[in-house]
Amino acid sequence: MKFLVSRFNPESDTSPYMQEFEVEVVRGMMLRDALLEIKRHDESFAFRHSCGEGVCGSDGVNVNGTNKLACITPISELTEPVEVRPFPGRPIIRDLVVDMTQFYQQYRAVKPWLVRDDPMPEQEILQSPEERDKLDGLYECILCGCCSTACPSFWWNPEKFHGPQALLTAWRFLADSRDQATDERLDALEGPYKLFRCHTIMNCVDVCPKGLNPTKAIGHIKTLMLKNAV
Amino acid sequence: MSRKASGLKAWAIQRLTAIYIGLFALYLVAVLLFAAPVDFVAWKEWIGGPLVSVMLLLFIVSVLMHAWIGVRDILIDYVHPIAIRASLLGLVAMALVGMGLWAAQALILVRMA
Numbered sequence: 001m002k003f004l005v006s007r008f009n010p011e012s013d014t015s016p017y018m019q020e021f022e023v024e025v026v027r028g029m030m031l032r033d034a035l036l037e038i039k040r041h042d043e044s045f046a047f048r049h050s051c052g053e054g055v056c057g058s059d060g061v062n063v064n065g066t067n068k069l070a071c072i073t074p075i076s077e078l079t080e081p082v083e084v085r086p087f088p089g090r091p092i093i094r095d096l097v098v099d100m101t102q103f104y105q106q107y108r109a110v111k112p113w114l115v116r117d118d119p120m121p122e123q124e125i126l127q128s129p130e131e132r133d134k135l136d137g138l139y140e141c142i143l144c145g146c147c148s149t150a151c152p153s154f155w156w157n158p159e160k161f162h163g164p165q166a167l168l169t170a171w172r173f174l175a176d177s178r179d180q181a182t183d184e185r186l187d188a189l190e191g192p193y194k195l196f197r198c199h200t201i202m203n204c205v206d207v208c209p210k211g212l213n214p215t216k217a218i219g220h221i222k223t224l225m226l227k228n229a230v
Numbered sequence: 231m232s233r234k235a236s237g238l239k240a241w242a243i244q245r246l247t248a249i250y251i252g253l254f255a256l257y258l259v260a261v262l263l264f265a266a267p268v269d270f271v272a273w274k275e276w277i278g279g280p281l282v283s284v285m286l287l288l289f290i291v292s293v294l295m296h297a298w299i300g301v302r303d304i305l306i307d308y309v310h311p312i313a314i315r316a317s318l319l320g321l322v323a324m325a326l327v328g329m330g331l332w333a334a335q336a337l338i339l340v341r342m343a
Protein backbone atom coordinates (compact mmCIF):
# COMPACT_ATOMS: atom_id res chain seq x y z
CA MET A 1 0.00 0.00 0.00
CA LYS A 2 1.23 3.47 -0.89
CA PHE A 3 2.03 5.90 1.93
CA LEU A 4 2.96 9.54 1.60
CA VAL A 5 4.52 10.87 4.78
CA SER A 6 5.53 14.40 5.59
CA ARG A 7 9.25 14.85 6.16
CA PHE A 8 11.06 17.79 7.66
CA ASN A 9 14.53 18.05 9.06
CA PRO A 10 15.11 21.53 10.50
CA GLU A 11 18.84 21.24 9.87
CA SER A 12 18.64 20.59 6.13
CA ASP A 13 15.11 21.45 4.91
CA THR A 14 13.50 24.83 4.48
CA SER A 15 9.97 23.43 4.28
CA PRO A 16 8.25 20.06 4.75
CA TYR A 17 7.84 17.73 1.75
CA MET A 18 6.00 14.46 1.15
CA GLN A 19 7.98 11.23 0.76
CA GLU A 20 6.56 8.04 -0.72
CA PHE A 21 6.85 4.61 0.90
CA GLU A 22 5.47 1.18 -0.01
CA VAL A 23 4.33 -0.80 2.99
CA GLU A 24 3.16 -4.38 2.89
CA VAL A 25 -0.13 -4.47 4.74
CA VAL A 26 -1.04 -7.42 6.92
CA ARG A 27 -4.41 -8.17 8.50
CA GLY A 28 -5.27 -6.14 11.55
CA MET A 29 -2.52 -3.63 10.89
CA MET A 30 -2.85 -0.24 12.50
CA LEU A 31 -1.41 2.98 11.11
CA ARG A 32 1.22 2.95 13.87
CA ASP A 33 2.46 -0.42 12.63
CA ALA A 34 2.82 1.03 9.14
CA LEU A 35 4.76 4.02 10.51
CA LEU A 36 7.05 1.62 12.39
CA GLU A 37 7.51 -0.30 9.15
CA ILE A 38 8.49 2.95 7.40
CA LYS A 39 10.94 3.65 10.20
CA ARG A 40 12.52 0.26 9.55
CA HIS A 41 13.08 1.36 5.92
CA ASP A 42 14.38 4.76 6.95
CA GLU A 43 15.77 5.16 10.45
CA SER A 44 15.78 8.95 10.25
CA PHE A 45 11.97 9.06 10.14
CA ALA A 46 10.63 10.52 13.40
CA PHE A 47 7.22 10.22 15.04
CA ARG A 48 5.96 9.95 18.63
CA HIS A 49 4.31 6.83 19.98
CA SER A 50 4.24 4.83 23.16
CA CYS A 51 1.44 2.63 24.48
CA GLY A 52 0.10 1.47 21.12
CA GLU A 53 -3.47 1.12 22.37
CA GLY A 54 -4.99 4.58 22.46
CA VAL A 55 -4.23 5.32 26.08
CA CYS A 56 -1.13 7.51 26.18
CA GLY A 57 -2.20 9.94 23.49
CA SER A 58 1.28 10.28 21.97
CA ASP A 59 0.79 9.32 18.33
CA GLY A 60 -1.75 11.83 17.13
CA VAL A 61 -1.16 12.60 13.44
CA ASN A 62 -3.10 14.03 10.54
CA VAL A 63 -4.19 11.19 8.24
CA ASN A 64 -5.79 12.00 4.89
CA GLY A 65 -6.77 15.34 6.36
CA THR A 66 -8.14 14.18 9.70
CA ASN A 67 -6.45 14.11 13.10
CA LYS A 68 -6.29 10.57 14.47
CA LEU A 69 -4.37 8.38 16.88
CA ALA A 70 -2.19 6.19 14.65
CA CYS A 71 -2.29 3.22 17.04
CA ILE A 72 -6.07 2.78 16.92
CA THR A 73 -6.58 3.63 13.26
CA PRO A 74 -6.92 0.43 11.20
CA ILE A 75 -5.15 0.64 7.84
CA SER A 76 -8.17 -1.08 6.28
CA GLU A 77 -10.26 2.03 6.93
CA LEU A 78 -7.91 4.34 5.03
CA THR A 79 -7.97 5.21 1.34
CA GLU A 80 -4.82 4.86 -0.74
CA PRO A 81 -2.49 6.71 -0.94
CA VAL A 82 -2.42 7.30 2.81
CA GLU A 83 -1.16 10.81 3.44
CA VAL A 84 0.31 11.27 6.90
CA ARG A 85 1.14 14.75 8.11
CA PRO A 86 1.93 16.30 11.48
CA PHE A 87 -0.86 18.03 13.42
CA PRO A 88 -1.86 21.20 11.54
CA GLY A 89 -1.01 24.60 12.97
CA ARG A 90 1.78 23.41 15.29
CA PRO A 91 5.47 24.21 14.78
CA ILE A 92 7.18 21.12 13.36
CA ILE A 93 10.19 19.86 15.30
CA ARG A 94 10.95 17.04 12.90
CA ASP A 95 8.87 14.93 10.46
CA LEU A 96 5.63 14.14 12.36
CA VAL A 97 6.87 15.48 15.71
CA VAL A 98 5.36 18.84 16.61
CA ASP A 99 5.81 21.34 19.42
CA MET A 100 2.79 21.05 21.75
CA THR A 101 4.00 23.61 24.31
CA GLN A 102 1.12 26.03 23.76
CA PHE A 103 -1.39 23.19 24.05
CA TYR A 104 -0.02 22.25 27.49
CA GLN A 105 0.16 25.91 28.54
CA GLN A 106 -3.55 26.27 27.81
CA TYR A 107 -4.24 23.09 29.77
CA ARG A 108 -2.29 24.38 32.76
CA ALA A 109 -4.04 27.75 32.54
CA VAL A 110 -7.43 26.29 33.48
CA LYS A 111 -6.02 24.97 36.79
CA PRO A 112 -6.64 21.28 36.11
CA TRP A 113 -6.92 20.29 39.76
CA LEU A 114 -9.51 20.45 42.55
CA VAL A 115 -9.57 23.74 44.43
CA ARG A 116 -10.90 23.56 48.01
CA ASP A 117 -11.46 26.37 50.50
CA ASP A 118 -12.70 24.01 53.22
CA PRO A 119 -10.03 22.19 55.19
CA MET A 120 -9.20 18.83 53.66
CA PRO A 121 -11.07 16.00 55.36
CA GLU A 122 -9.27 13.07 56.93
CA GLN A 123 -10.77 10.72 54.38
CA GLU A 124 -11.69 11.16 50.74
CA ILE A 125 -14.27 13.81 49.82
CA LEU A 126 -17.54 11.98 49.29
CA GLN A 127 -19.60 12.28 46.12
CA SER A 128 -23.02 10.85 45.30
CA PRO A 129 -23.26 8.52 42.30
CA GLU A 130 -25.19 11.25 40.43
CA GLU A 131 -22.46 13.79 41.13
CA ARG A 132 -19.87 11.32 39.94
CA ASP A 133 -21.87 10.68 36.75
CA LYS A 134 -21.42 14.32 35.77
CA LEU A 135 -17.71 13.67 35.20
CA ASP A 136 -18.33 10.95 32.61
CA GLY A 137 -17.37 12.08 29.15
CA LEU A 138 -14.93 14.58 30.68
CA TYR A 139 -12.32 12.78 32.76
CA GLU A 140 -11.48 10.31 29.97
CA CYS A 141 -9.48 12.90 28.02
CA ILE A 142 -5.94 11.65 27.32
CA LEU A 143 -4.56 15.03 26.18
CA CYS A 144 -3.69 13.70 22.75
CA GLY A 145 -4.31 17.11 21.18
CA CYS A 146 -6.30 15.83 18.18
CA CYS A 147 -9.12 18.26 19.02
CA SER A 148 -7.29 21.51 19.69
CA THR A 149 -5.02 21.12 16.66
CA ALA A 150 -8.09 20.52 14.47
CA CYS A 151 -9.72 23.72 15.72
CA PRO A 152 -9.48 26.78 13.43
CA SER A 153 -9.96 29.11 16.40
CA PHE A 154 -6.94 27.47 18.04
CA TRP A 155 -4.93 27.78 14.80
CA TRP A 156 -5.52 31.54 14.70
CA ASN A 157 -5.10 32.30 18.42
CA PRO A 158 -3.21 29.47 20.15
CA GLU A 159 -1.63 31.85 22.69
CA LYS A 160 -4.95 33.29 23.83
CA PHE A 161 -7.75 30.83 23.07
CA HIS A 162 -7.78 27.88 25.47
CA GLY A 163 -8.86 25.42 22.77
CA PRO A 164 -11.31 22.52 23.07
CA GLN A 165 -9.08 20.30 25.23
CA ALA A 166 -8.44 22.89 27.95
CA LEU A 167 -12.08 24.00 27.92
CA LEU A 168 -13.27 20.42 28.29
CA THR A 169 -10.96 20.20 31.30
CA ALA A 170 -12.27 23.53 32.63
CA TRP A 171 -15.78 22.11 32.56
CA ARG A 172 -14.58 18.84 34.11
CA PHE A 173 -13.61 20.81 37.23
CA LEU A 174 -16.57 23.20 37.12
CA ALA A 175 -18.85 20.16 37.02
CA ASP A 176 -17.08 18.46 39.94
CA SER A 177 -19.11 18.69 43.16
CA ARG A 178 -15.87 18.65 45.18
CA ASP A 179 -14.47 21.77 43.52
CA GLN A 180 -15.10 25.10 45.27
CA ALA A 181 -13.69 27.60 42.81
CA THR A 182 -16.63 27.98 40.42
CA ASP A 183 -16.65 31.79 40.49
CA GLU A 184 -12.90 32.12 40.10
CA ARG A 185 -12.90 29.63 37.24
CA LEU A 186 -15.73 31.42 35.43
CA ASP A 187 -14.15 34.84 35.97
CA ALA A 188 -10.89 33.55 34.57
CA LEU A 189 -12.67 32.50 31.36
CA GLU A 190 -14.25 35.91 30.68
CA GLY A 191 -13.16 38.17 27.86
CA PRO A 192 -13.29 37.64 24.12
CA TYR A 193 -10.45 35.13 23.87
CA LYS A 194 -10.09 32.25 26.31
CA LEU A 195 -13.57 30.78 25.91
CA PHE A 196 -15.43 32.95 23.44
CA ARG A 197 -13.19 32.32 20.42
CA CYS A 198 -15.14 29.07 20.14
CA HIS A 199 -17.54 29.44 17.21
CA THR A 200 -19.04 25.95 17.54
CA ILE A 201 -17.20 24.63 14.50
CA MET A 202 -17.19 21.17 16.13
CA ASN A 203 -14.06 19.77 14.48
CA CYS A 204 -13.08 18.72 18.01
CA VAL A 205 -16.12 16.46 18.35
CA ASP A 206 -15.40 15.02 14.93
CA VAL A 207 -11.84 13.95 15.68
CA CYS A 208 -11.74 13.03 19.38
CA PRO A 209 -10.49 9.42 19.48
CA LYS A 210 -12.14 8.99 22.87
CA GLY A 211 -15.53 10.05 21.56
CA LEU A 212 -15.67 13.07 23.87
CA ASN A 213 -17.61 16.23 23.13
CA PRO A 214 -15.69 19.42 23.97
CA THR A 215 -18.31 21.57 22.18
CA LYS A 216 -20.98 20.35 24.59
CA ALA A 217 -18.69 21.10 27.55
CA ILE A 218 -18.12 24.61 26.20
CA GLY A 219 -21.88 25.05 25.88
CA HIS A 220 -22.28 24.02 29.54
CA ILE A 221 -19.69 26.61 30.58
CA LYS A 222 -21.46 29.38 28.65
CA THR A 223 -24.82 28.43 30.14
CA LEU A 224 -23.40 28.40 33.66
CA MET A 225 -21.77 31.79 33.05
CA LEU A 226 -25.07 33.19 31.82
CA LYS A 227 -26.91 31.78 34.84
CA ASN A 228 -24.41 33.33 37.23
CA ALA A 229 -24.56 36.66 35.40
CA VAL A 230 -28.32 37.22 35.49
CA MET B 231 -18.37 47.90 25.79
CA SER B 232 -16.22 47.32 28.84
CA ARG B 233 -13.37 44.85 28.79
CA LYS B 234 -15.14 42.47 31.08
CA ALA B 235 -18.35 42.59 29.09
CA SER B 236 -16.78 41.74 25.79
CA GLY B 237 -17.02 37.97 26.19
CA LEU B 238 -20.24 36.70 27.66
CA LYS B 239 -22.25 39.84 26.93
CA ALA B 240 -21.32 39.93 23.26
CA TRP B 241 -22.11 36.24 22.93
CA ALA B 242 -25.50 36.59 24.64
CA ILE B 243 -26.44 39.68 22.59
CA GLN B 244 -25.45 37.88 19.41
CA ARG B 245 -27.85 35.05 20.22
CA LEU B 246 -30.74 37.26 21.38
CA THR B 247 -30.51 39.53 18.33
CA ALA B 248 -30.32 36.46 16.08
CA ILE B 249 -33.60 35.19 17.50
CA TYR B 250 -35.29 38.56 17.07
CA ILE B 251 -33.93 39.03 13.54
CA GLY B 252 -35.20 35.55 12.64
CA LEU B 253 -38.67 36.17 14.06
CA PHE B 254 -39.00 39.60 12.48
CA ALA B 255 -37.83 38.26 9.11
CA LEU B 256 -40.54 35.59 9.31
CA TYR B 257 -43.13 38.25 10.12
CA LEU B 258 -41.90 40.38 7.21
CA VAL B 259 -42.09 37.49 4.77
CA ALA B 260 -45.56 36.56 6.04
CA VAL B 261 -46.86 40.12 5.60
CA LEU B 262 -45.39 40.47 2.12
CA LEU B 263 -46.79 37.09 1.09
CA PHE B 264 -50.28 37.27 2.56
CA ALA B 265 -51.08 40.92 3.28
CA ALA B 266 -48.77 42.93 1.10
CA PRO B 267 -49.67 46.66 1.06
CA VAL B 268 -51.28 47.41 -2.30
CA ASP B 269 -49.96 50.92 -2.83
CA PHE B 270 -47.68 53.54 -1.28
CA VAL B 271 -50.40 54.89 1.02
CA ALA B 272 -51.18 51.43 2.38
CA TRP B 273 -47.49 50.67 2.76
CA LYS B 274 -46.90 53.96 4.59
CA GLU B 275 -49.78 53.26 6.92
CA TRP B 276 -48.47 49.79 7.69
CA ILE B 277 -44.84 50.67 8.17
CA GLY B 278 -45.62 53.94 9.99
CA GLY B 279 -47.97 52.29 12.48
CA PRO B 280 -46.78 52.53 16.11
CA LEU B 281 -46.29 48.79 16.65
CA VAL B 282 -44.58 48.12 13.32
CA SER B 283 -42.39 51.21 13.74
CA VAL B 284 -41.16 50.03 17.10
CA MET B 285 -40.61 46.49 15.83
CA LEU B 286 -38.74 47.84 12.83
CA LEU B 287 -36.60 50.10 14.98
CA LEU B 288 -35.77 47.16 17.22
CA PHE B 289 -34.97 45.12 14.12
CA ILE B 290 -32.59 47.75 12.80
CA VAL B 291 -30.82 48.02 16.16
CA SER B 292 -30.60 44.22 16.34
CA VAL B 293 -29.12 43.91 12.85
CA LEU B 294 -26.53 46.59 13.62
CA MET B 295 -25.51 45.01 16.94
CA HIS B 296 -25.44 41.55 15.41
CA ALA B 297 -23.31 42.78 12.52
CA TRP B 298 -20.96 44.58 14.91
CA ILE B 299 -20.37 41.49 17.06
CA GLY B 300 -19.96 39.25 14.01
CA VAL B 301 -17.46 41.51 12.25
CA ARG B 302 -15.61 42.07 15.52
CA ASP B 303 -15.32 38.28 15.94
CA ILE B 304 -13.92 37.90 12.43
CA LEU B 305 -11.40 40.69 13.01
CA ILE B 306 -10.31 39.24 16.37
CA ASP B 307 -9.84 35.86 14.70
CA TYR B 308 -7.92 36.91 11.64
CA VAL B 309 -6.48 40.42 12.01
CA HIS B 310 -3.80 40.39 14.70
CA PRO B 311 -1.77 43.62 14.21
CA ILE B 312 -3.54 45.86 16.69
CA ALA B 313 -3.30 49.09 14.65
CA ILE B 314 -4.87 47.52 11.55
CA ARG B 315 -7.54 45.81 13.63
CA ALA B 316 -8.44 49.03 15.46
CA SER B 317 -8.67 50.97 12.18
CA LEU B 318 -10.89 48.32 10.60
CA LEU B 319 -13.09 48.22 13.71
CA GLY B 320 -13.36 52.01 13.53
CA LEU B 321 -14.37 51.89 9.87
CA VAL B 322 -16.97 49.20 10.54
CA ALA B 323 -18.35 51.15 13.51
CA MET B 324 -18.67 54.29 11.38
CA ALA B 325 -20.37 52.41 8.57
CA LEU B 326 -22.83 50.77 10.98
CA VAL B 327 -23.64 54.04 12.74
CA GLY B 328 -24.11 55.65 9.34
CA MET B 329 -26.50 52.94 8.26
CA GLY B 330 -28.36 53.22 11.54
CA LEU B 331 -28.81 56.97 11.11
CA TRP B 332 -29.93 56.50 7.53
CA ALA B 333 -32.52 53.92 8.59
CA ALA B 334 -33.71 56.19 11.40
CA GLN B 335 -34.05 59.06 8.95
CA ALA B 336 -36.15 56.89 6.63
CA LEU B 337 -38.38 55.90 9.54
CA ILE B 338 -38.88 59.50 10.61
CA LEU B 339 -39.57 60.63 7.04
CA VAL B 340 -42.18 57.95 6.51
CA ARG B 341 -43.96 58.94 9.71
CA MET B 342 -43.99 62.58 8.68
CA ALA B 343 -45.01 61.97 5.07
Ligand code: SF4
Pocket residue numbers: 140141142143144145146147148164165168207208209210211212214
Ligand atom coordinates in the same frame (compact mmCIF):
# COMPACT_ATOMS: atom_id res chain seq x y z
S1 SF4 C 1 -10.77 15.85 24.20
FE1 SF4 C 1 -10.40 14.00 22.96
S2 SF4 C 1 -9.21 14.77 21.16
FE2 SF4 C 1 -9.11 16.35 22.75
S3 SF4 C 1 -7.18 15.95 23.84
FE3 SF4 C 1 -8.85 14.91 24.98
S4 SF4 C 1 -8.90 12.83 24.15
FE4 SF4 C 1 -7.70 14.05 22.70
